[in-house]
Amino acid sequence: MSKVRKQTWRFDHPIYLAATGTAVGPLEARGPLSGNFDKAYNSLNCGEKDWIEAERALMRRAISYCLAKAGKQEGDMDLFLAGDLTDQTVTSNFIAKENRVPFIGMFGACSTSMETLAAGAQLVDSGYADNVLCAVSSHNATAERQFRNPTEYGGPLNLTQTFTVTGAGAAIVTKERGKVRVCEATIGRVIDWGIGDPNNLGSAMAPAAADTIWTHFQDTGRVPDDYDLIVTGDLSSVGTPILKELLIEKGLDISNVHQDCGLMIYSSDQPVGAGGSGCACSAVVTYGYLYKRLAEGSLKRVLVVATGALLNKATPKQKDTIPCIAHGVVLETAKEGDQ
């Protein structure tokens, strides 16, 4: 591998996604990306007795689709890298118990999607693993009650509030030739510009996204037009303009190629406040929609910058502001000459 600079890794070996798998809840299945997911549940319970079990079903299902499409089994996996938003990442822990794959638990809030993918690609590139299974999940009901209010309250969404995506995404990283290549990763730093409102995570996360994107371009020497798309994870309609402005202030204009997964996954008439959020937001958009576009070649190079707000239920009550992070991964359509 070549370490371009401290924060960006360039994978020297061609590292591929062998396959991806996605599962979503009812609202996501009715959004604009409908048809890009492997499994859509028609209720938040996902056929289970409670939401905790429902989130496990989502991750389990995303993984089973991913394995089936890759023609692989759990026993073929050297490592399982996973995380989620539940306290102590119990969704991932319980899935790891089922699949018995050596497990490295990770936590980066909603950035965990690209955190696990970056780490998985690094492990394969360096020869420490042949096949790494990466997965994340989030569930609207398990997350909203944990971070915000009891969901039974039925309170109206604050205008800046995002809506946790119900879903899970999985990917297998390998050196075996696939249709989509994992080329680089930029590991983010924790940034906190003083936003303390857990109902305004878009504003809180925008500076972290800007820092990682800025660093990525510094490290790689590229310009925004080198990408067909730069997608952020869940900045929403509130954080997106802030991100663009922060980068324009530094002389970097990504407006022509930027989209936000939180705005892609729902349509504007869905009751989701400022947009989607949660680990699954960037995961299902990347492993569902973007993977298909990259595999068919209608997108050739995409930078996915998953954003995460690193708070918990107690920290806002302690008057702490919200530390945020963003991890970026570059995905490209695999080319003939890749070796």
Add this chain to the structure above:
Amino acid sequence: MSKVRKQTWRFDHPIYLAATGTAVGPLEARGPLSGNFDKAYNSLNCGEKDWIEAERALMRRAISYCLAKAGKQEGDMDLFLAGDLTDQTVTSNFIAKENRVPFIGMFGACSTSMETLAAGAQLVDSGYADNVLCAVSSHNATAERQFRNPTEYGGPLNLTQTFTVTGAGAAIVTKERGKVRVCEATIGRVIDWGIGDPNNLGSAMAPAAADTIWTHFQDTGRVPDDYDLIVTGDLSSVGTPILKELLIEKGLDISNVHQDCGLMIYSSDQPVGAGGSGCACSAVVTYGYLYKRLAEGSLKRVLVVATGALLNKATPKQKDTIPCIAHGVVLETAKEGDQ
């Protein structure tokens, strides 16, 4: 690197601990390992206004000692790998915000100590980083109220219950020659033998420790006598005999060389139930006591198997049993010929 088998990594380059740092609370400072820690606070508040801040002070202080002893600064670190027991690992997140080092958040409950060290050594061995800062923390008051009962209750300890260590440990992993070498790591699988009682984590974790230790010996072809010490993280007086019995059933007798950090850190007359637990338990014993013994050569090769119970506050109430994991790292006294 040579991948001995799926679960065990052997680091081909000599990978060293540049230094370690430890900070502990009052009870740990009065235990048998007193004198092996860099900083001992005389109250659970550690000079801060609340326990959440106190845990951050412990991690902050362990890191500052570690950096100072290594003669390095935060800006010299390529990556910060950290985790803890607080919901959404907020102790680590807030320290990452302070040090601004690119951050990979990890979660493996009390196994996070060796999870971060294993991952850090892997990143350095593969050339992805020159200096990785690893840290974990736990605080008796933040953890006990989160996982068990409001601490104000003052209820008696269950006989099988462990006591969360107040402390933090940090280590810098590097290729620069140091006194202690990180040689191998065995990444654990999640094991659950059906224990559902959060007040009996020693029993729950023993099978995971046995699985990782058994796998380690299978992978490396070694025997227990090849180690001066095999230490488990926090099996306590309850889990320790179970571990030994499980391994003897498989023909592996570690009795002569086994100790448990949870039993090493407190004396039998301290009010700690079945022994110590928490991320900091294995971290401060390893980075404090064991590091010194390895550096001076009175111990030459140690296998540290940090054990983690991957539950949260809700899962026992849902009648879930407790998934557990253990990650092992081999530390050796650096030798003249290492290159």
